[in-house]
Amino acid sequence: xxxxxxxxxxxxxxxxxxxxxxxxxxxxxxxxxxxxxxxxxxxxxxxxxxxxxxxxxxxxxxxxxxxxxxxxxxxxxxxxxxxxxxxxxxxxxxxxxxxxxxxxxxxxxxxxxxxxxxxxxxxxxxxxxxxxxxxxxxxxxxxxxxxxxxxxxxxxxxxxxxxxxxxxxxxxxxxxxxxxxxxxxxxxxxxxxxxxxxxxxxxxxxxxxxxxxxxxxxxxxxxxxxxxxxxxxxxxxxxxxxxxxxxxxxxxxxxxxxxxxxxxxxxxxxxxxxxxxxxxxxxxxxxxxxxxxxxxxxxxxxxxxxxxxxxxxxxxxxxxxxxxxxxxxxxxxxx
Amino acid sequence: xxxxxxxxxxxxxxxxxxxxxxxxxxxxxxxxxxxxxxxxxxxxxxxxxxxxxxxxxxxxxxxxxxxxxxxxxxxxxxxxxxxxxxxxxxxxxxxxxxxxxxxxxxxxxxxxxxxxxxxxxxxxxxxxxxxxxxxxxxxxxxxxxxxxxxxxxxxxxxxxxxxxxxxxxxxxxxxxxxxxxxxxxxxxxxxxxxxxxxxxxxxxxxxxxxxxxxxxxxxxxxxxxxxxxxxxxxxxxxxxxxxxxxx
Numbered sequence: 001x002x003x004x005x006x007x008x009x010x011x012x013x014x015x016x017x018x019x020x021x022x023x024x025x026x027x028x029x030x031x032x033x034x035x036x037x038x039x040x041x042x043x044x045x046x047x048x049x050x051x052x053x054x055x056x057x058x059x060x061x062x063x064x065x066x067x068x069x070x071x072x073x074x075x076x077x078x079x080x081x082x083x084x085x086x087x088x089x090x091x092x093x094x095x096x097x098x099x100x101x102x103x104x105x106x107x108x109x110x111x112x113x114x115x116x117x118x119x120x121x122x123x124x125x126x127x128x129x130x131x132x133x134x135x136x137x138x139x140x141x142x143x144x145x146x147x148x149x150x151x152x153x154x155x156x157x158x159x160x161x162x163x164x165x166x167x168x169x170x171x172x173x174x175x176x177x178x179x180x181x182x183x184x185x186x187x188x189x190x191x192x193x194x195x196x197x198x199x200x201x202x203x204x205x206x207x208x209x210x211x212x213x214x215x216x217x218x219x220x221x222x223x224x225x226x227x228x229x230x231x232x233x234x235x236x237x238x239x240x241x242x243x244x245x246x247x248x249x250x251x252x253x254x255x256x257x258x259x260x261x262x263x264x265x266x267x268x269x270x271x272x273x274x275x276x277x278x279x280x281x282x283x284x285x286x287x288x289x290x291x292x293x294x295x296x297x298x299x300x301x302x303x304x305x306x307x308x309x310x311x312x313x314x315x316x317x318x319x320x321x322x323x324x325x326x327x328x329x330x331x332x333x334x335x
Numbered sequence: 336x337x338x339x340x341x342x343x344x345x346x347x348x349x350x351x352x353x354x355x356x357x358x359x360x361x362x363x364x365x366x367x368x369x370x371x372x373x374x375x376x377x378x379x380x381x382x383x384x385x386x387x388x389x390x391x392x393x394x395x396x397x398x399x400x401x402x403x404x405x406x407x408x409x410x411x412x413x414x415x416x417x418x419x420x421x422x423x424x425x426x427x428x429x430x431x432x433x434x435x436x437x438x439x440x441x442x443x444x445x446x447x448x449x450x451x452x453x454x455x456x457x458x459x460x461x462x463x464x465x466x467x468x469x470x471x472x473x474x475x476x477x478x479x480x481x482x483x484x485x486x487x488x489x490x491x492x493x494x495x496x497x498x499x500x501x502x503x504x505x506x507x508x509x510x511x512x513x514x515x516x517x518x519x520x521x522x523x524x525x526x527x528x529x530x531x532x533x534x535x536x537x538x539x540x541x542x543x544x545x546x547x548x549x550x551x552x553x554x555x556x557x558x559x560x561x562x563x564x565x566x567x568x569x570x571x572x573x574x575x576x577x578x579x580x581x582x
Contacts, residue, residue, distance in 0.1 A: 198435050199439070201432055201436065202435075202436055202439055205425040205433075205436045208424075208425040208427050209424070209425055209426070211419070211423060212419065212423040213425075214407035215407055215408075215416070215493075216411060216436045216493055217437060217440030217441060217442050218408055218436060218440055272427075
């Protein structure tokens with residue numbers, strides 16, 4: 001007779017203890033917690049230090065896309081499916097560019113202003129549709145950046161089709177690396193902590209069940225607006241940063257790339273963990289640069305790799321890796 | 336004084352009258368049962384009181400104050416708690432974290448004097464009251480893996496955590512075994528003993544008639560009968576609504 005077996009998964013003792021309570025029982029357990037956090041942070045920093053200038057720029061771009069992906073994942077964790085990260089990104093970019101070009105405000109002021117004002121402006125813009133759910137909300141976010149793009153084209157305001165050029169650059173490449181990488185880690189760790197706090201739980205509950213959240217006395221629209229502000233501020237920061245890094249802002253900032261790539265990154269990295277989105281972006285962006293060698297076939301290979309990732313690991317890289325890290329698997333015989 | 340008063344509530348969905356001039360008065364600290372065949376407008380009534388549906392006509396008064404057209408969270412913060420017929424847990428959260436949501440509502444915060452306190456501990460206390468064994472792993476399990484019976488209790492616990500004054504239980508007993516129903520009835524009786532008011536929408540008439548103070552019968556959106564459980568049981572019109580007319 002054929003023997004049957006099934007895979008059994010058991011949480012590692014350390015994991016079970018560390019889920020809620022801080023494990024400070026031994027150096028081994030502390031190491032277990034710190035290791036997966038410190039290694040990527042330090043590793044990426046060292047990598048960026050030794051890479052040639054061109055690939056340094058790629059790392060910066062990857063960090064920016066990672067932030068866009070984290071923001072997308074955060075919004076989707078709060079029940080808002082956004083297809084328009086480009087909207088928040090573009091608004092941040094145009095605010096920073098215009099302040100710098102028309103009012104001569106220096107870089108270290110335009111970026112923070114664009115972050116906050118961009119977040120606020122995006123939130124106000126979407127406030128009328130905050131009651132929409134799922135695909136209806138997504139449709140509005142998809143269409144708004146395209147509308148803004150055409151409005152700029154038609155009215156020729158803010159540089160029109162030419163865009164705004166020769167903006168002040170960031171002081172040097174090291175400032176760019178520190179700002180983008182530091183920003184990315186800050187966004188990741190603070191949002192991960194935020195979403196697992198009691199206050200953050202309310203956001204997740206709205207995604208799980210907005211009617212039950214309302215019946216529990218939660219004003220979900222106020223919470224959704226807060227989530228929108230947080231998510232869009234992150235994107236606005238990315239827009240403002242890249243505007244100065246490229247010394248240019250124009251209609252391309254509302255391009256679909258900025259909306260779609262973050263979603264692809266979250267999908268292959270693992271949705272719902274924020275960290276997965278980061279992993280996805282750090283893989284996809286360098287990959288897309290590397291594939292430039294294949295010129296026109298680039299998009300074919302890119303698409304192929306995406307499909308393979310999604311089919312082979314539908315749960316996402318991060319979910320898979322964290323399961324392997326926190327659980328012991330063994331085969332058990334089934335009678 | 337009546338804690339809840341409905342005056343001439345009418346609601347139509349595309350030509351079908353889900354509720355037709357329904358007037359109900361609920362006295363404080365009583366258990367009102369609402370029964371009726373499928374599609375008689377029971378859940379529409381619950382949705383109207385809890386603010387999920389705005390009636391076409393009529394008024395909802397809670398403690399003498401009109402709440403018609405208020406959004407659900409505002410109604411909830413006034414003290415009207417409702418469960419859902421289809422259980423609606425926050426499925427990604429552990430059971431006890433489900434209660435963090437009502438414990439974060441404006442109502443609970445203002446009653447606790449603005450402070451949050453140790454919400455996890457309060458949540459575990461409330462869960463113990465509805466039968467989640469504290470020392471077992473059940474309160475810590477993700478809501479999506481809990482069995483149906485526990486999810487129904489979790490719905491009830493949500494209202495208790497919210498410190499609701501009026502409990503509207505929409506088919507709480509549906510899909511539960513007799514043993515489970517028998518274990519939940521004492522919890523409801525305890526809620527009543529604490530001075531709260533309960534409205535139960537039910538299909539499990541036997542259990543309902545045992546604990547209800549008054550029963551209202553709906554049929555085709557109309558209130559056809561109101562009275563003591565005993566009177567309702569013997570009423571000819573109610574029998575006909577439930578069993579149909581013999582030809």
